[in-house]
Amino acid sequence: MSSSFPRKTLRIGFIGSGFIAHFHLKSLLGVRNVEVTAVYSPTPAKRQAFADEVARLNLGECTAYASLEDMLAANNLDAVWLLSPNHTRLDTMRVIAGAVRDGRSGVFAIACEKPLARTLRDAREMLSLVEDAGLNHGYLENQLFSTAVLRGKDIIWRRAVPATGRPYIARAAEEHAGPHEPWFWQGHQQGGGVLLDMMCHSVEVGRFLLTAPGAPRDSLKFKSATGSVATLKWARKHYAQDLSARMGKEVDYTSRPSEDFARGLLTFEDAEGNEVVVEATTSWAYVGPGLRIELEVLGPEYAMEFSSLSTGLKVFMSRAVTGDVGEDLVEKQNAEQGLMPVLEDEAGVYGYTDENRHMVEAFRKGEAPLETFHDGVAVVEFLMALYKSAEEGRTIHIADEDLNDYVPVVARTALPA
Numbered sequence: 001m002s003s004s005f006p007r008k009t010l011r012i013g014f015i016g017s018g019f020i021a022h023f024h025l026k027s028l029l030g031v032r033n034v035e036v037t038a039v040y041s042p043t044p045a046k047r048q049a050f051a052d053e054v055a056r057l058n059l060g061e062c063t064a065y066a067s068l069e070d071m072l073a074a075n076n077l078d079a080v081w082l083l084s085p086n087h088t089r090l091d092t093m094r095v096i097a098g099a100v101r102d103g104r105s106g107v108f109a110i111a112c113e114k115p116l117a118r119t120l121r122d123a124r125e126m127l128s129l130v131e132d133a134g135l136n137h138g139y140l141e142n143q144l145f146s147t148a149v150l151r152g153k154d155i156i157w158r159r160a161v162p163a164t165g166r167p168y169i170a171r172a173a174e175e176h177a178g179p180h181e182p183w184f185w186q187g188h189q190q191g192g193g194v195l196l197d198m199m200c201h202s203v204e205v206g207r208f209l210l211t212a213p214g215a216p217r218d219s220l221k222f223k224s225a226t227g228s229v230a231t232l233k234w235a236r237k238h239y240a241q242d243l244s245a246r247m248g249k250e251v252d253y254t255s256r257p258s259e260d261f262a263r264g265l266l267t268f269e270d271a272e273g274n275e276v277v278v279e280a281t282t283s284w285a286y287v288g289p290g291l292r293i294e295l296e297v298l299g300p301e302y303a304m305e306f307s308s309l310s311t312g313l314k315v316f317m318s319r320a321v322t323g324d325v326g327e328d329l330v331e332k333q334n335a336e337q338g339l340m341p342v343l344e345d346e347a348g349v350y351g352y353t354d355e356n357r358h359m360v361e362a363f364r365k366g367e368a369p370l371e372t373f374h375d376g377v378a379v380v381e382f383l384m385a386l387y388k389s390a391e392e393g394r395t396i397h398i399a400d401e402d403l404n405d406y407v408p409v410v411a412r413t414a415l416p417a
Contacts (some may be wrong), residue, residue: 013039030348109134170209186270290327
């Protein structure tokens with residue numbers, strides 16, 4: 001380990017100042033040894049609002065930069081959190097790697113939001129860029145660090161597995177009523193639909209739950225993928241019109257829809273030759289109290305279950321209680337009246353707090369995080385296999401496929417005519 005580690009405080013900069021950046025920022029209230037010193041975003045009002053929020057939360061003296069290059073050259077920056085939209089991520093990574101290689105930046109670590117990239121080729125380039133630049137790297141998959149996931153995995157593997165054997169099925173579902181920003185809905189920008197946007201969570205948390213504690217993630221060998229996709233809600237005329245009215249005319253689901261429902265089955269083989277399965281379901285077509293995450297693990301004599309909306313805290317509001325639409329009870333909230341579940345600590349329940357605590361401490365100490373760009377590449381490979389399976393109507397056996405240049409149908413066809 002270099003004599004420069006551990007650092008007393010990790011000074012981080014945010015690339016992006018949208019919804020997910022503010023979620024990460026909120027979680028840092030529960031993280032020690034960190035300061036937010038910089039933010040870059042192309043939108044002046046958003047980046048200044050982010051810097052103001054950093055000051056309000058007392059998380060550091062944050063400078064809002066109009067240029068990524070200027071931010072990277074700052075002398076009070078150790079690491080960056082890459083949180084910009086999918087279609088900007090690879091070009092942004094090229095700028096970061098170039099600045100570090102050329103000695104124009106003192107940044108030594110980077111954490112990147114999911115998914116790592118839109119195609120397997122791009123994901124592999126992301127990994128190559130950080131390795132060539134000598135950067136420590138972490139892949140931000142928050143669900144692995146969910147309090148329920150960490151606690152549940154510990155109990156299963158410590159108590160049940162030694163007595164009866166390893167788990168063999170992990171089920172993961174994530175559903176809500178649709179993303180916040182227009183680019184999510186456009187296949188040529190986002191890179192896909194709900195499968196790329198949300199199943200990246202589900203397949204990786206499933207793989208994590210099935211992997212023995214302390215074992216490398218690739219101890220489960222990826223064998224095959226069977227996927228299906230559909231557009232069930234948002235291509236209907238009324239909802240397509242509503243979507244265009246809210247998101248802009250470039251989001252046109254009457255002619256250029258992305259899938260709003262996806263199902264995937266991944267098979268793996270463990271070191272003893274046993275087959276294990278991850279079953280995942282995601283949708284943008286769920287209208288309930290808000291974002292719903294459901295997880296299950298099944299083994300020979302045990303089961304684990306979690307549902308994010310089965311909260312201990314609930315609030316009832318009658319018709320007489322009126323007010324503005326918001327998301328103050330649960331993310332992607334769909335109502336303000338009735339019996340409502342409340343997540344009293346969304347950043348903790350969803351895993352952002354422990355995720356960022358882990359990343360900060362790994363970078364501060366010069367250690368590799370639990371989840372790296374290598375895992376981000378693996379996740380993109382899973383997703384491309386599922387997309388190709390759905391397109392061709394067959395199971396993809398990974399040993400027989402080259403997915404490097406595969407692009408999902410909606411990313412190929414969603415460009416305006």
